[in-house]
Amino acid sequence: MNNWLSIKKLFISSTGIFIGIFLLSSVSFAGWLIYYKPEFRGKVIGAETKEPIEGAVVVVVYKKHSLISGPGGGYTSVIKVKETLTDKNGEFYFSPYTTLIQPNSIEDYAEFIIYKPGYGSYPNYQVTPRGLNAVSEELFFSKGIGNTGELEALVQRKVELIRVTFGIVELPILKTWEDRNKANMISPTDDDNEWPLLHEMIKKEDQWLENNKVWRE
Numbered sequence: 001m002n003n004w005l006s007i008k009k010l011f012i013s014s015t016g017i018f019i020g021i022f023l024l025s026s027v028s029f030a031g032w033l034i035y036y037k038p039e040f041r042g043k044v045i046g047a048e049t050k051e052p053i054e055g056a057v058v059v060v061v062y063k064k065h066s067l068i069s070g071p072g073g074g075y076t077s078v079i080k081v082k083e084t085l086t087d088k089n090g091e092f093y094f095s096p097y098t099t100l101i102q103p104n105s106i107e108d109y110a111e112f113i114i115y116k117p118g119y120g121s122y123p124n125y126q127v128t129p130r131g132l133n134a135v136s137e138e139l140f141f142s143k144g145i146g147n148t149g150e151l152e153a154l155v156q157r158k159v160e161l162i163r164v165t166f167g168i169v170e171l172p173i174l175k176t177w178e179d180r181n182k183a184n185m186i187s188p189t190d191d192d193n194e195w196p197l198l199h200e201m202i203k204k205e206d207q208w209l210e211n212n213k214v215w216r217e
Contacts, residue, residue: 035101040094040141047127047170052090056116057197063108083197109134117205119171121183127170
């Protein structure tokens with residue numbers, strides 16, 4: 001009888017330990033959050049000609065935001081960078097992206113860069129779309145190409161709904177050295193391996209700007 005009671009107590013104790021470990025593991029895994037972004041599509045065209053721009057570098061920067069606050073509060077960091085070139089139709093595509101992010105972090109909005117020497121760069125030097133906030137920008141590139149709708153944008157310092165053609169980015173042809181220099185002022189990280197296509201194109205434009213300082217329209 002005493003042996004049976006000892007075995008029973010050992011079984012209950014072992015079961016409790018197992019359940020405890022399982023619950024702790026579940027809590028641990030629950031602390032890791034799933035980061036997800038949908039597919040992004042777009043088409044880059046000349047603002048004047050409406051013709052496709054082939055060979056433009058398109059970059060998507062996936063970011064997260066830390067919830068741990070220090071003296072300066074939380075901070076944003078890059079999780080992943082994807083690059084591609086526009087095809088002969090001026091189009092680009094990024095597949096959906098999913099990963100895990102550490103506890104105390106939340107997903108932040110993706111950022112987009114579009115660049116080809118001789119044209120205005122995105123953001124800041126495009127003709128359309130203009131003034132999109134971070135939420136609207138993600139929607140702009142995730143609703144397909146050519147559909148129309150309304151998105152929030154900053155118009156003359158006021159948030160308004162503007163009519164957009166989703167995915168279509170219009171870049172102007174630049175006619176002065178000064179404009180090309182401004183459009184080239186993109187600041188990716190110094191890691192060439194993380195942004196190889198963009199870094200290579202910027203280096204080539206830097207060389208062109210150096211060799212053509214007196215160039216004008």
